[in-house]
Amino acid sequence: MRLTYTLATKHKVKTVTVSVFRHAMIIxxxxxxxxxxxxxxxxxFMTEADAIDRLVRWIPTKLTLDNFKVAFQLMNYPKTFTNSLVLALTVSILQTISCMLIGYGLGRFEFPGGNLIMGLVLFTLVVPPQLINIPMYLNFRFFDIFGLLPKTINLLGTHWPxxxxAITGTGLRNGFFIYIMRQCFKGMPQELEDAAYVDGAGPFTTFWRVMLPGAGNSLLIVFLFSFVWQWNDIFLSTLYLGGSLEYLPFALQDISQILYEGRREFLVTFQYASLLNNAGMLMFIAPLLIIYAVLQRYFIESIERTGITGF
Amino acid sequence: MSKRRSFGMTLRQKRNYVGYVFVLPFIVGFLLFFLLPFIQSIVFSISELVIGRDGYELNYVGLRNYYQALFVSPQFREVFFGQVRQMMLNVPAILMFSFFAAILLNGEFKGRWLARVIFFLPVIMSAGIVLQLEKYDFMYDVGRAGGFSGTGIAGTNLKLFLNELKLPVVFIELLVTAVENVSDIIRKSGMPILVFLAGLQSIPSYLYEACDIEGATAWERFWIITFPLMTPSMVANIIYSIVDSFTAGDNELVRFIHTTAFGGMGYGVSVAMSWLYFMVIAVILALVVAVTSKRTYYLS
Structure with a gap:
């Protein structure tokens, strides 16, 4: 009796300690x-007076929307937001489709060279994009479909690069997306595919009607990552779009520079510059936060089931 | 009928060739947008590149660009070794932290959902321009909001203390970097935590049950089951963290290479610098694969 009592107490003390430690760390x-x-x-949301007042740290004494209004105008928000959204949606939709197809080919068919191609997919991932960016830049600057056109065209500054x-699965970190899709299709039961073939479906019908409906979670993950990374991207956008102020990240960078360096007609205190900068940053990440808030459940639940537990 | 037989393939084998149709886009993309520029970059790194109105010219210069990068450029070596050092310290720190965080988040507890939502927030947010802008923002200053810039002092003190303890230098460096870059490391760990968590959940519970029946302690359970089965996830995370650093906003080397290309020193030198970077990465990845391949366990 005494033994069970002490054991139970010991166990309880242990669980409580673990729980306290866990919550403290998490917080x-x-x-x-x-x-x-x-x-x-x-x-x-702070006013300039509050920002200068060193007593005000976290909670503003007066709330204002003026920072957003000014940042909105300085960034030319409606236009730059639309441009960035169109680009990010185009890229992420195309990447999701192409990586889905490539992943299906690698995950469900055993053809000679299949493993080699998977190896190449991973190779494209581990080579720093900086290594090929100058040749890519020049190939798109003097684009002639690799010798097929009589005259070169300049694709820089357009969405074409x-x-x-994106449609060839060689965009930024697409190797990762192809890998996720391949793992997803590879994990599907063989019986499902066989049943479809017995019923007379061809490989494409099987893909479309039988395999694809089960791949929703992985597709969502790939689409999310693709969208988020494209939205946050400054690396490729600097290269292909030349850091054009028509796009949101560069407009944001620009207002920050204008304000802090006191260029153009804006000669403001750095406290005020910081307020506008923060309002601008919030407007930049707002779409991502909204998407995350809406989809977080799918995002977290399904990534655990995508099978990315190792290469 | 006889014609079909002459192929000498089963229906399944024949069907497998359809796979080429699915991977065709990648083959085309690989050749045009990866292999071609990859080879071009080798050529560029040993050439002088002159850009004209409707094309560019290449003049062979041998290894001059590499020489320029390593011995003529005033800052390259400093930035280069700084970045490599940072990577060597950051990757183990990220790995250890995310493994720890995944174990914290695994299992049932109150507020699990909220904790997960917060821990994966950096996957969405900690990229690109915002991180860069925060660094120079007034509101993040020590004096203003008691920010984490103060950890620099903590790092120095810790270093002095650890030196007194006569611990190995590598260990001290690792720990001090971790303390100085706490917020950086946490924000870079979003994806690795997810991968580890997926790994932890894929360990079948019967293994743990068997362990309990054998009377193993939690400590033994961890080293006998959890750790070995997480080795594939570790390899994945090492690779991911390295790949992630290529496009990170705080990668000084990448920024330096970009300024070299578009700011005067020439494309050739910049490509040579990229090659030096890639060679170091390749050696590190080869070492990681060589060391882990014999120690990686897969269930089944």
Missing amino acids: AISFVILYPLMVKIPSA FILT
Whole structure:
């Protein structure tokens, strides 16, 4: 009796300790992760007087929407937002489709060279994009479909470099997406496919009617990653679009530079510059936060089931 | 009928050739948008590149670009070794932290859903331009909001303390970097945590049950079952973290290479610098694969 009592107490003490430790760690880490948002949100609604007042740290004494209004105009938000959204949607939809097809080919068919191609997919992933960016830049600057056109055309400043790499599964980190899709299709039961073939479906009908409906989660993951990475991308956009101010990330970078360096007609205190900067950053990440808020359940649940547990 | 037989293939084998149709886009893309520029970059790195109005010219210069990068460029070596060092310290730190975080998040507890939502937030947010802008923002300053810039002082103190303890230098460096870059490492760990979590959930519970019946302690359970079965996820995360650093906003080397290309020193030198970078990455990845391939366990 006494033994069971002490064992039970010991067990309880242990669970409580573990639970306290776990929650303490989680709260501490969450604080670090949320810290940038905790600075951004109050700053964006703060007045200049509050920003200068060192006593005001987290909670503004007066809320204002003026920072958003000014940042909205400075960034030319409606136009730059639409441009960036169109580009990100185009790229992510095309990448999702192409990586889905390539992943299906690699995951469900055993043809000579299949493993080699999978190896090449991973190889494209581990080669730094910087290595090939100058040749890519020049190939798109003097584009002649590799010798087929009599005169070269300049594709820089258009969406074509993004589109061409997206439909061929060679865009930024597409190797990763192909890998996710391949793992997804590979995990589907053979019986399902065989049943479809017995019923007289061809390979394409089987893909479309039988395999694809089961791949929803992985497709969503790929689409999300693709969209988020394209939205955040400055690397390829700098290269192909020359950092054009028509796109949101560069417009955001530009207002920050204008304000802090006091260029053009804006000669403002750096406190005020910071407020506008924070409002601008919030407007930039807002679409991502909204998508994440809506889809987080699918996102977290399904990535655990995509089978990316190792190469 | 006889014609069909002459192929000497079963229906399944024949069907498998349809796979080529599905992977065709990648083959085309690989040749045109990867292999071609890859070879061109080798050529560029040993050439002088002159861009004209409707094309460019290449003049062979041998290894001059590499020489320029390594011995003439005033900052390249510093930036290059700084970046390599940062990567060697950051990747293990990210790996350890995300493994720890995945174990924290695994299992049932109150607020699990919220914790997960927060922990994966960096996957969405910690990329690109925003991180760069935050670095120079006034509101993030120590004096203003008590930010994490103060960890620099903590790092120095910690280093002095650890030196007193006579710990190995590598260990001290690793720990100090971790402390100085806590927020950076946490924000880069979103994806690795997901991969580890997926790995943890794929371990079948009967293994743990068998362990309990044998009377193993939690400590033994971890080293006998969890750790070995997580090795594939570790390899995946090492590779992911390295790949992730290529396009990270705080990669000084990448920015340096870009300025070299578009800011005067010439395309050739810039490509040579990229090649030096890639060679180091390739050696590291080869080492990782060589070391882990014999120690990686797969269920089944």
